[in-house]
């Protein structure tokens with residue numbers, strides 16, 4: 155049998171019937187504030203998830219979903235590719251390639267589906283691409299339900315700005331599919347209800363047209379690892395199983411999830427117990443992975459004919475086709491607006507406001523087209539890859555770092571594609587520490603995804619992955635006023651405030667900024683670190699559940715090991731030597747002399763008068779909300795002294811460079827670097843075969 159091009163290139167991992175972890179029952183998912191599942195109030199009740207290996211054969215859940223077979227009729231076939239939040243692209247999309255494979259009748263390579271006769275393998279049966287905006291995630295009125303202590307806290311799950319970026323990604327995806335003769339069904343609602351409805355329509359069509367026929371239904375999506383995503387998946391399976399049971403019919407369904415969001419294949423990790431055996435610190439993980447594993451070669455975009463819509467849908471000859479081509483909130487033409495998603499006019503106008511100080515690329519938009527454009531621009535056109543190592547700790551402008559993160563978060567670009575571009579660049583232009591370092595940073599991303607897989611919901615608990623013992627050493631505070639001051643960029647610490655204001659105004663903050671504000675909230679302020687993670691979850695354009703919660707958990711010192719405190723004033727001087735960044739976002743401090751710009755509370759009244767700013771409560775700029783001379787409580791408990799200037803962790807960056815990377819002679823450069831030479835040593839990466 156001939157395989158589609160995209161499948162010929164390399165092996166890919168998939169797993170079916172993911173073992174479903176024990177979380178809230180579906181009924182609670184459907185009825186009571188389901189999106190609060192992740193923000194569990196019961197960290198201590200946590201029980202370890204059962205171990206599951208990738209690529210296992212059909213799980214019992216999936217087999218039980220299938221009605222019994224009788225005389226093996228030739229089935230009609232419906233293949234739904236369910237795009238989820240992290241695979242919104244056509245290139246290097248293993249789940250999409252698996253859907254193509256199934257539509258060509260290859261259901262036997264990794265497993266066989268009982269009773270399913272394969273269609274003629276040379277004629278694809280068509281694919282229905284689908285994206286569902288889960289109505290529980292959007293809008294401005296989400297209330298956390300995370301237990302008594304947190305009840306006062308309101309926050310939204312997805313900012314209007316990120317929702318807009320997602321909308322653009324979906325529009326772009328639809329455009330790509332349509333230009334290939336396919337389409338994208340877009341829906342707004344709860345995925346379990348939408349998919350149940352589609353399956354019921356398909357089953358009805360088949361039943362009406364030929365009662366003797368059975369429907370073989372394949373639903374494929376990318377494998378996710380966190381509880382909310384898995385809860386939705388579980389609900390979807392249940393609802394399809396219910397919907398497919400039509401009286402007098404013998405329909406079957408097969409639900410597959412396919413791994414597809416990391417550079418490295420979790421199946422090949424060189425640790426006992428695979429992904430569940432990864433170390434809890436990055437450096438040993440990196441060393442072993444780089445030595446033993448290959449990055450997979452990215453898969454091609456499937457051929458147009460393999461992406462074609464099913465004939466009946468295209469020709470509108472079935473009740474399913476009528477449904478999908480109608481003008482409901484689930485069709486080949488429907489696209490919601492931000493207002494449809496539940497955002498207020500105020501949110502919408504904030505989302506569309508453009509701040510000229512933003513570090514994001516000019517005129518950025520969501521979607522695969524723009525993602526690939528940014529990769530091309532950063533690596534090839536602007537030729538920035540060769541200086542990444544030296545500029546990556548900057549904070550101003552679009553080019554100090556790649557800014558790939560927002561597109562990576564939605565899967566608009568694959569990390570393997572970026573790694574391959576880096577390898578090509580090394581071959582065609584130059585190979586140095588910088589060209590390796592982007593791939594190194596992407597390995598952090600892989601790490602946090604595997605880390606989330608290993609630790610399950612622990613990354614969301616106050617006690618983190620370190621567990622109850624580590625937690626009992628900490629006495630977390632929870633002062634709404636202080637937390638609000640942190641959110642608003644009114645802590646009195648200019649570096650923190652500048653970064654928090656940037657986040658609010660643009661949806662982005664540099665890695666240097668993230669590490670500092672996280673350390674400040676969790677260690678200096680000693681506040682429940684999850685407030686920080688929630689705030690980032692709401693506002694970050696590049697929000698990624700694994701990277702966000704993993705980095706926060708680590709910054710708070712709740713992954714075990716040494717606590718890394720960032721000394722804010724020292725960091726300000728190291729990375730914003732002349733105060734250019736601070737002045738950009740805290741205009742109150744514009745005329746403050748360099749000497750005081752990172753510690754304005756040290757100015758005398760006379761100096762304040764001279765530079766036209768008053769520091770103090772109720773004045774132009776606040777005095778520090780945490781006493782700058784005090785040792786944070788946790789440092790006294792844990793290390794018996796003040797922390798240093800931020801040993802590298804959670805991003806592995808040292809080598810600070812002030813003045814936004816433009817001052818090569820900065821004497822501070824390299825201070826952070828010296829603190830963890832181990833993780834700053836150039837490593838290596840390789841592909842599993844030569845790219846073409």
Ligand SMILES: Cc1cc2nc3c(=O)[nH]c(=O)nc-3n(C[C@H](O)[C@H](O)[C@H](O)COP(=O)(O)OP(=O)(O)OC[C@H]3O[C@@H](n4cnc5c(N)ncnc54)[C@H](O)[C@@H]3O)c2cc1C
Pocket residue numbers: 546555556557558559560562563592595596597598599600602663664665666668669672690694696697698699701702703705706709804805806
């Ligand atoms: C408290 C905290 C929260 C964070 N939350 C997120 C988040 O929600 N989403 C997110 O993508 N990143 C997160 N990061 C990691 C990092 O700050 C961002 O990935 C980076 O700043 C994005 O900018 P960039 O694309 O220009 O990165 P670059 O410096 O150009 O790096 C290239 C890519 O490597 C990956 N990467 C780099 N550093 C990290 C890291 N520490 N952890 C994981 N991946 C990394 C990202 O995919 C990034 O796009 C967080 C870091 C901290 C300290």
